[in-house]
Amino acid sequence: MNSITKYVTMVLLGFLLANSIYGQTSKNRNKMKLNAGIITEKFAETKKFYTEILGFGITFENEFYLLLHTPDRSSEISFLLPNHPSQQPLFHQPFKGQGMYLTIEVDDVDALYQQLKKKGVEIKIEMRNEPWGDRHFAIQDPNGIGIDLVKYAPQE
Structure with a gap:
């Protein structure tokens, strides 16, 4: 794997991880209900x-x-x-x-x-x-x- 491919792979993995974490946080926030x-x-x-x-x-x-x-x-x-x-x-x-x-x-x-x-x-x-x-x-x-x-x- 050349350095450009490694860089693109790292960026994509970082994006997927961040999206996964953000998605969980966002879902948890949506469960809040005020009374x-x-x-x-x-x-x-x-x-x-x-x-x-x-x-x-x-x-x-x-x-x-x-x-x-x-x-x-x-x-x-x-x-x-x-x-x-x-x-x-x-x-x-x-x-x-x-x-x-x-x-x-x-x-x-x-x-x-x-x-x-x-x-x-x-x-x-x-x-x-x-x-x-x-x-x-x-x-x-x-x-x-x-x-x-x-x-x-x-x-x-």
């Missing part, structure tokens, strides 16, 4: 709000934990009672109602806006169009969490 959790004393009110107002379904529920999913099952959110003996102290303190928001992207923000108004849900930020093209409005859940309901503008 936001809120510790709340307002367990019943929260369940009612998300299921009856926003149409979420119940994935799992017991006396201290509630896992809900969006109507299309693409995302989940969980709620936990504070100070539950089954949980470590890190998960005991309840959310204090500030410094958090959720964004829910919907296909038809105008229809959802009308549905929520008919249900008597208080609209905290009226329907508006943003200069960058998004159309949205906001409500608040029983825990004080602002929920931005938005139809994103297509990116050009």
